[in-house]
Amino acid sequence: MSKKKHHARKQRARRPGTAPGTLRSIEAPPGAATRITVIDYGPDSIDEKVVGSIEEVFAYRDSPTVTWINIEGLHDVEMIRKLGAQFNFHPLALEDVLNCNQRPKVEDYGDYHFLVMKSVHLREELAIEQISFFMAGNYVITLQEEAGDSFEAVRERIRQGKGLIRKSGPDYLTYALLDALIDEFFPVLEVYGERIEDLEQELLLSPSARTLQTIHQIKRELLLLRRAGWPEREVVNGLQRAEADFIQAQTQVFLRDCYDHTIQVIDMIETYRDLASGMQEVYLSSISNRMNEIMKVLTIISTIFIPLSFVAGVYGMNFNPQSSPLNMPELNWFWGYPTALGIMAVIAGVLLYFFRRKGWV
Amino acid sequence: MSKKKHHARKQRARRPGTAPGTLRSIEAPPGAATRITVIDYGPDSIDEKVVGSIEEVFAYRDSPTVTWINIEGLHDVEMIRKLGAQFNFHPLALEDVLNCNQRPKVEDYGDYHFLVMKSVHLREELAIEQISFFMAGNYVITLQEEAGDSFEAVRERIRQGKGLIRKSGPDYLTYALLDALIDEFFPVLEVYGERIEDLEQELLLSPSARTLQTIHQIKRELLLLRRAGWPEREVVNGLQRAEADFIQAQTQVFLRDCYDHTIQVIDMIETYRDLASGMQEVYLSSISNRMNEIMKVLTIISTIFIPLSFVAGVYGMNFNPQSSPLNMPELNWFWGYPTALGIMAVIAGVLLYFFRRKGWV
Amino acid sequence: MSKKKHHARKQRARRPGTAPGTLRSIEAPPGAATRITVIDYGPDSIDEKVVGSIEEVFAYRDSPTVTWINIEGLHDVEMIRKLGAQFNFHPLALEDVLNCNQRPKVEDYGDYHFLVMKSVHLREELAIEQISFFMAGNYVITLQEEAGDSFEAVRERIRQGKGLIRKSGPDYLTYALLDALIDEFFPVLEVYGERIEDLEQELLLSPSARTLQTIHQIKRELLLLRRAGWPEREVVNGLQRAEADFIQAQTQVFLRDCYDHTIQVIDMIETYRDLASGMQEVYLSSISNRMNEIMKVLTIISTIFIPLSFVAGVYGMNFNPQSSPLNMPELNWFWGYPTALGIMAVIAGVLLYFFRRKGWV
Amino acid sequence: MSKKKHHARKQRARRPGTAPGTLRSIEAPPGAATRITVIDYGPDSIDEKVVGSIEEVFAYRDSPTVTWINIEGLHDVEMIRKLGAQFNFHPLALEDVLNCNQRPKVEDYGDYHFLVMKSVHLREELAIEQISFFMAGNYVITLQEEAGDSFEAVRERIRQGKGLIRKSGPDYLTYALLDALIDEFFPVLEVYGERIEDLEQELLLSPSARTLQTIHQIKRELLLLRRAGWPEREVVNGLQRAEADFIQAQTQVFLRDCYDHTIQVIDMIETYRDLASGMQEVYLSSISNRMNEIMKVLTIISTIFIPLSFVAGVYGMNFNPQSSPLNMPELNWFWGYPTALGIMAVIAGVLLYFFRRKGWV
Amino acid sequence: MSKKKHHARKQRARRPGTAPGTLRSIEAPPGAATRITVIDYGPDSIDEKVVGSIEEVFAYRDSPTVTWINIEGLHDVEMIRKLGAQFNFHPLALEDVLNCNQRPKVEDYGDYHFLVMKSVHLREELAIEQISFFMAGNYVITLQEEAGDSFEAVRERIRQGKGLIRKSGPDYLTYALLDALIDEFFPVLEVYGERIEDLEQELLLSPSARTLQTIHQIKRELLLLRRAGWPEREVVNGLQRAEADFIQAQTQVFLRDCYDHTIQVIDMIETYRDLASGMQEVYLSSISNRMNEIMKVLTIISTIFIPLSFVAGVYGMNFNPQSSPLNMPELNWFWGYPTALGIMAVIAGVLLYFFRRKGWV
Numbered sequence A, B, C, D, E: 001m002s003k004k005k006h007h008a009r010k011q012r013a014r015r016p017g018t019a020p021g022t023l024r025s026i027e028a029p030p031g032a033a034t035r036i037t038v039i040d041y042g043p044d045s046i047d048e049k050v051v052g053s054i055e056e057v058f059a060y061r062d063s064p065t066v067t068w069i070n071i072e073g074l075h076d077v078e079m080i081r082k083l084g085a086q087f088n089f090h091p092l093a094l095e096d097v098l099n100c101n102q103r104p105k106v107e108d109y110g111d112y113h114f115l116v117m118k119s120v121h122l123r124e125e126l127a128i129e130q131i132s133f134f135m136a137g138n139y140v141i142t143l144q145e146e147a148g149d150s151f152e153a154v155r156e157r158i159r160q161g162k163g164l165i166r167k168s169g170p171d172y173l174t175y176a177l178l179d180a181l182i183d184e185f186f187p188v189l190e191v192y193g194e195r196i197e198d199l200e201q202e203l204l205l206s207p208s209a210r211t212l213q214t215i216h217q218i219k220r221e222l223l224l225l226r227r228a229g230w231p232e233r234e235v236v237n238g239l240q241r242a243e244a245d246f247i248q249a250q251t252q253v254f255l256r257d258c259y260d261h262t263i264q265v266i267d268m269i270e271t272y273r274d275l276a277s278g279m280q281e282v283y284l285s286s287i288s289n290r291m292n293e294i295m296k297v298l299t300i301i302s303t304i305f306i307p308l309s310f311v312a313g314v315y316g317m318n319f320n321p322q323s324s325p326l327n328m329p330e331l332n333w334f335w336g337y338p339t340a341l342g343i344m345a346v347i348a349g350v351l352l353y354f355f356r357r358k359g360w361v
Helices: A002-009 A054-062 A077-087 A091-098 A152-160 A170-183 A185-205 A209-240 A249-314 A336-358 B002-009 B054-062 B077-087 B091-098 B152-160 B170-183 B185-205 B209-240 B249-314 B336-358 C002-009 C054-062 C077-087 C091-098 C152-160 C170-183 C185-205 C209-240 C249-314 C336-358 D002-009 D054-062 D077-087 D091-098 D152-160 D170-183 D185-205 D209-241 D249-314 D336-358 E002-009 E054-062 E077-087 E091-098 E152-160 E170-183 E185-205 E209-241 E249-314 E336-358
Strands: A035-041 A046-051 A066-072 A105-108 A113-122 A126-135 A139-144 B035-041 B046-051 B066-072 B105-108 B113-122 B126-135 B139-144 C035-041 C046-051 C066-072 C105-108 C113-122 C126-135 C139-144 D035-041 D046-051 D066-072 D105-108 D113-122 D126-135 D139-144 E035-041 E046-051 E066-072 E105-108 E113-122 E126-135 E139-144
Touching: A035 A054, A035 A152, A046 A054, A046 A152, A054 A066, A054 A077, A066 A170, A077 A091, A077 A139, A091 A113, A091 A126, A091 E249, A105 A209, A113 A170, A113 A185, A113 A209, A126 A170, A126 A209, A139 A170, A152 A170, A170 A185, A170 A209, A170 A249, A185 A209, A185 A249, A209 A249, A209 E249, A249 A336, A249 B091, A249 B209, A249 B249, A249 E249, B035 B054, B035 B152, B046 B054, B046 B152, B054 B066, B054 B077, B066 B170, B077 B091, B077 B139, B091 B113, B091 B126, B105 B209, B113 B170, B113 B185, B113 B209, B126 B170, B126 B209, B139 B170, B152 B170, B170 B185, B170 B209, B170 B249, B185 B209, B185 B249, B209 B249, B249 B336, B249 C091, B249 C209, B249 C249, C035 C054, C035 C152, C046 C054, C046 C152, C054 C066, C054 C077, C066 C170, C077 C091, C077 C139, C091 C113, C091 C126, C105 C209, C113 C170, C113 C185, C113 C209, C126 C170, C126 C209, C139 C170, C152 C170, C170 C185, C170 C209, C170 C249, C185 C209, C185 C249, C209 C249, C249 C336, C249 D091, C249 D209, C249 D249, D035 D054, D035 D152, D046 D054, D046 D152, D054 D066, D054 D077, D066 D170, D077 D091, D077 D139, D091 D113, D091 D126, D105 D209, D113 D170, D113 D185, D113 D209, D126 D170, D126 D209, D139 D170, D152 D170, D170 D185, D170 D209, D170 D249, D185 D209, D185 D249, D209 D249, D249 D336, D249 E091, D249 E209, D249 E249, E035 E054, E035 E152, E046 E054, E046 E152, E054 E066, E054 E077, E066 E170, E077 E091, E077 E139, E091 E113, E091 E126, E105 E209, E113 E170, E113 E185, E113 E209, E126 E170, E126 E209, E139 E170, E152 E170, E170 E185, E170 E209, E170 E249, E185 E209, E185 E249, E209 E249, E249 E336
Parallel strands: A066 A139, B066 B139, C066 C139, D066 D139, E066 E139
Antiparallel strands: A035 A046, A035 A066, A105 A113, A113 A126, A126 A139, B035 B046, B035 B066, B105 B113, B113 B126, B126 B139, C035 C046, C035 C066, C105 C113, C113 C126, C126 C139, D035 D046, D035 D066, D105 D113, D113 D126, D126 D139, E035 E046, E035 E066, E105 E113, E113 E126, E126 E139
């Protein structure tokens, strides 16, 4: 279950009272390595490379061209510390980079903006990864918990130099990356939409205890998506209203579009949550209905045959007709047996008529 | 089911990281063709025609008269691209035109406003179609997913030249079109109102499992209407507060009226949702009630006859009275059988009295 | 049911795309006639009359004294059109007068204010009627769907000339009329309060399926009252903040009081809704309780007698003791019958003890 | 029940259309008399007396010292009218004094502030009484529905002259009185807290139908407290922001503290409401659980013995073995009876094993 | 249960009408003593000591270095009074220190700020302790209900002199202490997260009545955490916006981070509440499911065997075949017994087929 995954990834909470800015490493999955890629570009040039050590990126701090430094894998605390020291990042921001339970947010640290976002994927199960951004006038640094390909399409756009991306600054690059992250929600939500549709069919045809488990699971995962989605809206909104001079007017239009997408994401999440809750209600009442039907059959059969069996029981008593004329003379009557059967038939008929009138048959 | 429809129409989400402004075609229903109509009018003149290619409308971009260009069918991406290039529309707006899952919205692009609205119809089932608007100082362009007649009445008003429409600018035309779209909600909601009323009757007289399915279906569809209705209120509100010089003061009054209608739409949707939820509760408790009644009958019949059958069973035992005076001497008593029947009658009477006191009979 | 009424009264929604300001007549109840009354008054004078045709009121448009024109019955569209033309009312306002599904609202049209309010009555059933106001510097025009007496008390106050009403302008008159309409809620709500109290008694003593129907009906009607009440609060609030020079400072105090009343109305409606929901929950759980009790009796009787009957059944078998010493030798034992009865008694005792320990007896 | 009380006290709603400021008397409990006490004090002096007629307090209207006039019992309308006339109170305020269903509120009438508050007590049952305040630069007038001792502690503080009260003006006196009223909530809420705790114990040990009634009753009464508490927060907040020159800066600190108390009151009410709702859910599911257990016992006993009885029934049939070798030859078998008992034992064993595997035994 | 604890700790509400600033002692646990520690530090110096009497701390009121006075145990009212008198604290603040049911809050008293916070721990059970702060330009005084170690880590940081703490003022110290308190939530919430996970497993595998009790208990305790957490967000927010000149710009960044943590705390609490509610729903429906299954088995067994027993009962009747040819001639038929058994088999077969078609078998 996806729950497992999230918990395996979850860090212990930091010890209360710890000094702010204390960096704690993220436990690495076995065999994980840190991978640092640098793309430095301008309208006419592009330089893309994988670097071996963090020191190689320090030169880009003051280069005039736009530099995008992407770091995948955060278990090397020392590297993060060096990066922070060189670029003058606030210890609190660095701490947030390494605390992978952050809510998405944007913070203005003057020289640079610090952003926390989430990347959502549905591999075998829902996986939510944290991605941090440092955005300044001439660079964007992205830090990902683990290797992933959320940004490959953006990288391709830079390489091909189509559109505005090569002609614009780090603000547009940030927009493009945010947009890529937010657009990741849509295919995931589509899968949930299809699951809900399938469940509605299942609900109509053959509801089972498993159906409810699945609905509950979907609600749980939508709750996780919601926790990621809502604050991302605020992040984009915050960027739109940021008073940084390195966010150009032209980028505002694109951020507005990106904001629209976050609203659409939230709208879909909420709709699916509503649908899932509705299904849960339908499930519960379909169980009640089914119980009703079962009870009806039981009642009809029981209430018809119990009185009949009683009559049969009476004439199965062994009172001795010979010791008294009052003792079950019916047993020796000529019409005894047909009469008894007749009484039974009448009882059954009356009861059936009663049930029909009640609308149970 | 309406769900089917929506999904058939739904596009796959665009690939995350795709460049903004990437235009994707809308899958056309078989046999669909694009239809472009132009109405160019002023207080004293009107020129209406169907044009064969998008190039024919380019001339109207700078004409001083009011031009309404209506395009039905959006699967020809190339045509949209040309239109956008000629009229200088922002790529993001064009992308939204072709992405038919947009939420209704209004965006100010300076020279023109871009609006997304929804057209709602109830043919065999609820159909929600997206309609985009480009509104500038001398033209309005509307783009519809598929051929429809939402605007026929407005077209007729232009032709007849009654009222303000011919004397006013594109702002009034936009208002008239928005108003037509919003008024489409009312007949649809009336149908839901009637369905709810019918269901309330059904609920009182003969609730069935199907009743609940129908309530659930209505709630689902009201949810879809709600998703369309709420943001349309914001669209009209946004237009009212827009600081475009081509929206005249006189039109404000009409937009206020239109805003009132959206509030009324939302109010009706919410009321119907409340009513539907109320019905669901009544349904569930009527099921409980019915179960109760069934149980009561079962209990009464069973609890009366089970002890009686036991008595009959006792006297149906085959203990040999001849082998011992203690073995069922009752069988040979003179008053044996009447006594046994009497005991049964007493038991039945006591139980009936108990049930009556409990209020179950 | 009240629902019937509302629907008989409901107009079809206007055709989407219809020109704004299109007037549609309200279907008149059989035998209905339009009644126009005029009261023209000043501190020292009063002139009250019933006029036969709408033209007779035109003269009051420019009279310096305060004039209250009250029109009951709105099925004569032509009359409304004439009135609007003479007093220069906006077509949208006139359209709203004739569309009796409006939400209460206040609109500033410059020279005059247009108000929509609701009059609530509980004759045999809940009746909600729409009343429109045109308020200007020297007149108030009220238009009622049908003949009613909501304003009789105000009329009497004008006649008697007590209090401020004769000394004040149309703003105070409007306040007095609004206040009369809002105060109509209180007796209606009192009836609902009493019904809820009665239902709580009924719920404790003898809940039935009808109880739930009644709770549901009350919730429905409170929903309708709520729809009328909430926007009326906004109307009074809107008037308080209106920047019209014909609303005097002195009237503000009274409007504030009136606003308080609307809050009180809403407060009562919400409280009653909460109480009704609470009752519904109590009802449902009292059904569960009752079901439990029934099940308990069934279980106790059944589980005691079913084993006993089994024992009786065993000794009712006809195995032939003569064909084998193993075949039911008990039947010929001296203590056979008493032993069988003893076994039964022990079984019954053990079960009763078990039930007592479970707390079921 | 507390409901009774509230209704006995409730006035009929005033007739719609009645002139504003119409004073209606409050029905007096038998034997009730109006009691007027006056405390006139300054830093160094104090004069406390009970006066016989309202005229005796008129002199204090213009006295420079702080005067607190407390009137208990409001059924003498004439007295209220005289008071209002002498002190120049607005008729609407006077009307509110006598309408004991007011929501708590504060109104600025220029020369004086008018406040409505509630006094809550839990004698045998929850009693909510209305207390009105007129606060001006040199006096505070409090009007209580009936005799009560909410203010005795404040009176004592004035007499003893400790603290700020004697050195401050009517603003501090008002604060002290408001604070006394708000602090009345705490002991009442403590009782509810204890009741909820007791109910939780009861819920765990021996839930009964009465438990639910009590939960429902508590929810009802918390609803009433909530209706009183929420607007009182607004009253204190309103006073804090009032721009009256007779509210001194120093008093603001105390009003802030008082505001804190109202928040705490609301917080407790909401928490208790949540707890009560939670208990209701637990109650309902404990009923379901219990039903389940009962059903389980019934099912086990029935499903084991019904088949056994059937077997016994078969061998209780009277087919004549002598008329055919096929007719129940088992009856004459040597091992007939033991075989039949063996079959029964096997059936019982299989069923028990099945139930054990299901986890029902 | 944790409830017990809270109630043992709870003080009686103060008597309504009591003078503001009345100090009431907190009942001390047996053997409790007040412990006063002082840490006086600057960038280069540190002086830490435990003092025996409150008078020893008075000297620090005007010392230029930063002084942190920590008082554990509040049952010595006289000591608090002396402290307040010496440092000139407002009586209302002192009263709040001793009233341990305060909501977290921050109040600006000009010279100093007064804060109320909560310390949360999960020893055997959830324990919530109140901690008050007085923060001025050169000192911070913390007052704790009972001895605790929430601040030990901060103390250690001061001793070691690492980071900013020794170089900053009381504002940073306050931040560090607040941060320590807020970070205490995380380990507590982690435990709840694990409990919820365990319960979800339990819910799937073996739900019992105890499961529901535990869910309810968790919801209760989350409610308590929520009551503590929400207002703490406001406290940090309030400090961020405080206009005190002793809160330096540099500290603002840290307070923003602290604010983020409070949001994260609330976010987790709300998510866990949602999960707990979801589990409750799943629990209830799993009970319904189980009931259904039980009913199904009962119904199948009963409805098959009841008719069969009836047939057996009929042929167990003792009508005398010799007294009439109509009296049960079947008993003497050659194929009598096999026919009867055959009829039974057919009945059983038909019913089983019916159940299979219903999907019950």
